[in-house]
Amino acid sequence: MSIFNEKQIEAMRSGKYICSKCGRVMEFEDEWEDTLVCSCGHNIGLDEYGCEGDEKYENLYSDENDGWDEDNPEGETYDEVCGELEDD
Numbered sequence: 001m002s003i004f005n006e007k008q009i010e011a012m013r014s015g016k017y018i019c020s021k022c023g024r025v026m027e028f029e030d031e032w033e034d035t036l037v038c039s040c041g042h043n044i045g046l047d048e049y050g051c052e053g054d055e056k057y058e059n060l061y062s063d064e065n066d067g068w069d070e071d072n073p074e075g076e077t078y079d080e081v082c083g084e085l086e087d088d
């Protein structure tokens with residue numbers, strides 16, 4: 001599921017995806033129509049279209065979920081942490 005931004009909706013209506021670098025019409029890289037390529041060499045995923053330079057978008061996708069817990073790097077369980085605090 002994805003929420004289309006204004007530029008994506010506009011592009012779907014007009015059938016034209018405009019390159020953010022040079023302003024030319026971009027084309028799909030292949031039949032899957034998930035990547036847009038431009039003759040200037042710029043290419044982006046369809047999901048990224050209209051989102052380039054959007055800080056919210058950058059943050060959303062730079063937050064890699066690799067399972068590492070920043071607050072608990074040692075992998076201690078909640079009980080272990082509490083046990084140490086109570087042992088006074």
Ligand SMILES: [Zn+2]
Binds near residue numbers: 039042
């Ligand atoms: Zn271009």
